[in-house]
Amino acid sequence: QVQLTESGGGLVSAGDSLSLSCAASGLTFSSYVTAWFRQAPGKEREFIAGISQNGGTTRYADSVKGRFSISRDRAKNLVFLQMNSLKPEDTAVYYCGTGRPIYSAYDRSSMYYYWGQGTQVTVSS
Numbered sequence: 001q002v003q004l005t006e007s008g009g010g011l012v013s014a015g016d017s018l019s020l021s022c023a024a025s026g027l028t029f030s031s032y033v034t035a036w037f038r039q040a041p042g043k044e045r046e047f048i049a050g051i052s053q054n055g056g057t058t059r060y061a062d063s064v065k066g067r068f069s070i071s072r073d074r075a076k077n078l079v080f081l082q083m084n085s086l087k088p089e090d091t092a093v094y095y096c097g098t099g100r101p102i103y104s105a106y107d108r109s110s111m112y113y114y115w116g117q118g119t120q121v122t123v124s125s
Contacts (some may be wrong), residue, residue: 002026002114006096009119012086016123020081022096022116029072030054032080033101036070037109037119038092045095047107049081059106064090086123093118 004047004109008020035050049070050059058070068083079096105111 004098004116006119007096007115008034009052009094009121011122011124013124014087016084016086017082017084018121020083020096020119022079022081024079024097024098027098027114029079029098030074030095032098032113033108033111034070034072034096034098035112036079036081036094036096038090038094039042039118040092043092045109047109048094049108049117050101052103054100056118057087057103058104061107083121086121088123091121091123093120 003025004082005023012018030053036048037045038048048061049065049068051070051072055072067085071080095115095118099112099114101111
């Protein structure tokens with residue numbers, strides 16, 4: 001069976017940094033595009049960042065470009081999201097997902113087959 005597990009969330013202050021990890025079992029992580037999405041209460045799940053199978057291509061939402069960075073460790077079957085200069089509006093549950101979208105569809109949640117259960121990130125003002 002396939003399982004994705006996010007970790008690294010927590011409570012931080014505005015301006016702080018946080019690093020999230022997504023670990024995969026039951027599949028070869030590097031065979032899939034992997035993306036981070038987030039969902040705040042009462043809002044739709046929104047795309048944050050995506051990375052190609054080999055890690056050579058990345059895409060970011062405008063709201064996080066320049067602050068967040070997605071990366072892969074292929075040997076350890078991990079995907080990371082480094083979050084810097086955090087803002088209160090970044091508060092949400094963060095999810096990782098895997099699928100095979102083309103680049104133009106990286107931001108479409110329907111393109112991802114598997115999802116983790118999320119990790120809470122709370123940024124205080």
